[in-house]
Amino acid sequence: MDYLKIALAKGRIGKEASKLFKGIGLCDSLDPDSRKLIFKDEKNKISFTYVKSSDVITYVQNGVADLGVVGKDEILERETDLYELYDLGFGKCKFAIAGIENQKLYAKDQVLKVATKYPKVTKKYFAARNQKIKVIKLNGSVELAPLVGLADVIVDLVETGSTLKANGLNVIEEMFPISARLICNRVSYRFKYQLIAQLLAELKEMEEG
Ligand code: PRP
Numbered sequence: 001m002d003y004l005k006i007a008l009a010k011g012r013i014g015k016e017a018s019k020l021f022k023g024i025g026l027c028d029s030l031d032p033d034s035r036k037l038i039f040k041d042e043k044n045k046i047s048f049t050y051v052k053s054s055d056v057i058t059y060v061q062n063g064v065a066d067l068g069v070v071g072k073d074e075i076l077e078r079e080t081d082l083y084e085l086y087d088l089g090f091g092k093c094k095f096a097i098a099g100i101e102n103q104k105l106y107a108k109d110q111v112l113k114v115a116t117k118y119p120k121v122t123k124k125y126f127a128a129r130n131q132k133i134k135v136i137k138l139n140g141s142v143e144l145a146p147l148v149g150l151a152d153v154i155v156d157l158v159e160t161g162s163t164l165k166a167n168g169l170n171v172i173e174e175m176f177p178i179s180a181r182l183i184c185n186r187v188s189y190r191f192k193y194q195l196i197a198q199l200l201a202e203l204k205e206m207e208e209g
Helices: 012-023 053-061 072-077 119-127 144-148 162-166 186-191 193-208
Strands: 004-009 038-041 046-051 067-071 083-087 093-099 112-116 133-137 153-158 170-178 180-184
Touching (some): 004 012, 004 053, 004 193, 012 067, 012 193, 053 067, 053 072, 072 180, 119 133, 144 153, 180 193
Parallel strands (some): 004 067, 112 133, 112 153
Antiparallel strands (some): 038 046, 067 180, 083 180, 093 153
């Protein structure tokens, strides 16, 4: 029998997801802190891989993984052709616009400079509000941008708020909530339906119980 292959986002989400899968009796050896990237549960015929969070969708979309656990932020930022099966309820945070206090966001005559790791989410959000923006795409340490004059504000994920606080920034506007999602390749969903449905039922039972 073919393995059910699951890609987990490294980092906070991968840690929570590993706990969850171990909690339903799968892959005892699963260790998100290890340098090892593939973990196999021979008994249940399930394999887990840890990949960079921005790559989970690529693995699932290409069918290299049947399922994936990834933040809704990545799903919103990508053009995806997959099923979002379940809100796992952890990895909760929110998309927010942040900057130095009193920074004005909306004005007809201004082009707001916005630094972010999420250009697509950012463009869509401001376009819906008729605000002209210039997006400055960064790959990390986004909080620095308003401090050094690279941008007026940032669009980023805020969880505890401690990164913003440590840099003297504030949430100016909350955008929308984010959490971890179980995603599924469309073909796998048809051909491995029984296995996937059973796993989903167990995850739901664990969450409700
Ligand atoms: C995220 C996000 C913020 C921080 C927010 O970065 O981009 O920088 O977490 O969390 P907080 O509100 O609890 O401080 P992450 O840690 O994922 O690192 P990255 O910048 O390398 O993506």
